Amino acid sequence: MPPTHPTRRTVVLSSAAAAAALLTPAAAARAAAGRRGKAAEDLQPYASYWFPDSLPSGTPGEGIVWRSLLEWTPEGDADLAFNRSTVPLAERFTPVPVNTSARADRARISSLVSFHPTAGNPAQGAATADHYALTHWAYIDELVFWGGSSAEGIVLAPNAPVVDAAHRNGVPVLGNVFLPPAAYGGQLQWTRDLVQRDAQGRFPVAEKMVQVAAAYGFDGWFVNAETGGGDAELGAQMLAFLRELKHLGEPHGLRITWYDAMTKNGSVDWQDELNAANQDFFLASDTMFVNFNWNAEKLAASAKLAQDLDRSRYELWAGVDVESNGWNTSVDWDAVLPSKPEGADPVVSYGFYRPEWTRNHLPEDRTPEQFHAADDRFWTGESLDPARPGGSWRAPASAVADRSTVSSLPFACSFNTGHGLGWYEDGKVRSDAPWNQLALQDRLPGRRWVVRTEGARPKVTLDFADAWRGGSSLLVDGTLDAPTTLELHTARLPLSSSTVVRLAQRAVSGDGPVTVEVGVALREPERPGDPLTYTFLPAGKIAPGGWSEAEVRLGSLGGNGTVHGLAVRLTASGPVRWRLGALAVRDADEQVAAVSYLRVDRASGDGQFRLSWKPAPGDVRHYELYRVLADGSRRFLTGTCAQAAYVKGLTAEQGEKAATFELRAVGELFTSSEPIAATHPW
Template identity: 55%
Template sequence: MTIPRRTLLTTALAAGAVTALPGPAAAEEAEPEPKPLQPYASYWFPDSFPEGREPDPGATWRSLKAWRAADDPDLPFNTSTVPLDPRRRFTPTPTNPTARPDQARLSALVSFGPTARNPSQGSPTADYYALTHWAYLEELVFWGGSSGEGIVLAPNAPVVDAAHRHGVRVLGNVFLPPVAYGGSLQWTRDLVQRDALGRFPLAAKLIEVARTYGFDGWFLNGETDAAGDRQLAADLVEFVRSLRRAAPDLSITWYDAFNTEGHVGWQGALNDLNAPYFRHSRSLFVDFRWTPAKLAESAAYARRMGRSPYELMAGVDVEANGWNTREDWDAIVPATRDHVTGIGLYRPEWTLHSLPAATRTPTQFHARDDQFWTGERTDPTAPSGPGNWRPAAQYLADRSTVTTLPFATTFNTGHGEGWYEDGRRTGDSGWNQLGLQDVLPSRRWEVRTRGARPQVGFAFDAAWRGGSSVLVSGDLAAASPAELDLYRTRFQSRRAEVVLTYRQEEGSAAVEATFTDASGTVHVLPLHPQRTTNGWTTSRARLPRTDVHALGVRLSGSGGPVVWRLGALAVYEHPAAPPQPPAQVRITGRRLTGPGVAELRLRWRPVPGARHYEVHQLLVDGTRRFLGGTASAAYYLPAVRRGADGTSRTTLEVRAVSALHASSRPSPVTLSW
């Protein structure tokens, strides 16, 4: 290593070995450029770094073994705040006869962005894979990793927050890549290294990271061949066993690649070569090389181990072809007999990336995504297609987390082309932040009518609050009302109030609320309009004392086309007071990025009962501009712009928002230019 001359001089002077020569005073060194403040999702190598190469552009190599939470400046921006409560999730009676409530489950491997430079809290674009069909998922894997960036990935907080609201586990990813893709067997050895007491320090780090960041476990994908090193294979079995034993609350999924013979040999099955890893894991992702016979044998093998065959996830690769993927569905989820195994979907974000990047819109994406999950007609009561595709709604019963009151939704999908408050646009730029996503309707879209079925979908050109709303359009006759089933629920009403906010845009339709009782009977509730704000009507109805198993709306037209938009739904026994405003709001990082533009880091104290927080800029005319939101008590702002009047001070406001979407008083903080 070449030692810099400055280091040599400093060392020599300290030792008294050099006499300083007279001469002009040294010029004062320039202040170093401030580092960018953007926080990114975390990624690491287990311990050692790649040899003979530089990091990929934008990547920073980090060692998981050396990671300490106290030294991680990005941790407040990467920590999930929504806990997973699986007790709240239930399976209602399926909406079609082919959906099974207690058999196959579905896991999805999704890449939400690159390994390096994946923003911690969303970004200023609506062009994002905003996953919303959580009702069919058991588990989500935060997919990624590469030899030039890092191979251990922690999911970013917005993904975890959205998944947890819908009762879905989220796993980080450990990817030991093939040598052909830059992999090194040393990283496997690093992972299974032991300390002086025989413990696995990297297993302890994986547990610490999952618990600190607030996600639910790890997907272990070993694809670096060990050239028949059976001892290393045995060490890896012990590593998984240690991980599971030390943290039984965390979920471990093993990918069918590395086996007990010390080789990467994709089995496409559960057998003697991978069963020891599965024994200490919650589930096994069965490689795509499966056959009908192999899956049947795997199911029998799992039962002999005392395990459920639905803990085996048969891989279905949809990254390239989406619903055009040719698959032997009857080998996994036959329609006329018990399911054989579960399903592991690889890269369902095809629904976004198969659209032209330059012109695609959120509306187009969600229409396509609805077809992927509930069929060509987006009707979960009769799901099929497109083509030979078998959508999840055809074989899986949906699940719901709406079990307690209060409950509220503004149908916010977690991204948008603008931001709206009380029906008025307060943010003009695109955005994505899944941590702001509401609990969304699970059956999209179940409509009961004797007439023509209207079109239903998410729309982004107007909203009551957030970035999206539900748009219903079609011919509606008074004799054939359309009942839109929104939420399957399990709560008891003690005369709870239902509040709907909606807007009539074309034609006319009578609007009523509906609920379903425990017997399955649908009841209609007359609505009583309370107020109109910016063209939106807010109406109320009173539920009786009863068990409520579903909520929806009924629209009755008078003939002709109708366009109607639903912006919000809330149910509560008593209106709750707004939360307290955030305390100790402060700017913890500031960097000028251009004339009159700065990026900032904000922190504040968490507010009990806050669902999320919203940040605005106070404008000179007294109005405010939405800058962003987060479920965390820390937020990064990429571009705060100085006022057009050249003011020397800009006021930002942070508000806490409750479960009923009531905002606190603002807590201001001042940016001095």
């Protein structure tokens, strides 16, 4: 185990008792109830995890289920409908970088994230806003669903909300295979199980891994073999396994990333570079994550060897361990991305290990606002403006060009981060319960936040005290002593004479009205760091009060062209608190067809329900499930991109004989279909 990872015990545990300690009290209570013979009443679906074949000896800890991947089948997976991602991987483009230090289409970023302990990870979000709601997808090229432990399972499939959110932003997600060091309970037998051949010489576990990825809708596997004690024969078997895994996955578009641990002789010996000991594993994979103790000389040699092998040097991720210290981590940035001479190409790409530090280092009573403030600083830098990066922490925005998927109409953003303290619909509260569900996250602006003004710079945040739709809105807070332009989405949207931009906005407070204009950029700048040129169109004078909507027609900009950027310009005198709740661009109205049936598949006596439905025809962004109360009002329960949902904690209202559910399909402009209802007797 490399000395740079003393804190990996937060995920990799050497005993079932330690793993059980990570479970929430509710999960422990459910597990205890299961041993009392009530396991059938726990209808909660969880993210899936397995051992390759053989299971540990003894008994699993509370809330843990030991499963063999070789025994898995789609038909036998009762939670598959809840764990399947349905959002396709979107195509991305790279706009001209907003600063001169970010490189386009060269260095990239891999991010290894543990969203939750291995066991007890809800398949479709949970009733808490305290969640690592990653939103800076614009800088990420690959997300690894990190986790696994010898006490729970070592092959992890990403849960659907993570994959749905990533795919909407064009980021592939990899499942994780973690063969732990012996010090953390790893058994060499599990490595042998992984690479075993059947009587026909095939690799049955590789076949299952491809089948799982295709059924669940994610994009490949991160393979991390750190169990020592192997020999050259096992090393050769691992190499053959990787080659077969890649071959079997190619028809499904799957990718493989290898972690720099096992070498060709079968031993675990972290090289901290690409060299003769691990190059065959790199050649059998799409990318390789280089262990953390690299230096400038090793990375330069790795880059040269990759090119000599006819591979891109940017297919090497130089690992940066930020689990313990986040932006205070000491990193030899110039070894990866030289600052001199200006414009020099990166040496390799780099990978962040555990950037969820931005949440975990905060106190336990942290708020969503505190998390996003820390996460913005991590990804954007101390300036909180990617157009003027700076500081000792060389944030991704200063090094890697952002990317976008905003390239087709209709497009809408309600600045929903995928978690919140309540749920809003058209500015009205439909639930006051906290929640997280990353599948409901919008495509947020990738550059957060570029503010151009000759006066004082206001504070720009994602705020959770109010929203137009979802759980959050964009808040501009400060004294405006000059016109202030806030850049939003980079785009490549088709422009026609019928294109319309619609805003939902609200001035919360201020000395007077805020004059709001929509900015539309019709071309990209010529050079990195040059600003976009906007044409501004009036969107109203907003006095403090409730939410209002404004519609801005773009016909005056010409009948043909491309929208490369969207912005708002605010003009006021004095202090202002102004919210943007939604931004939508369309050239035609949206019609969303209703679901044809909704049914309750299972229910328990303590208010748990599993529901499913047939997909609505046409384009559907997601589905929203409500409960209809006795007075006819609707209460938001959950949303999902899948065709199944789980809810819990429901109780009968006074005199209510049955629970009534309503489901709506929701389009890209957040237009809702007609509802379909289902009831279930209490």
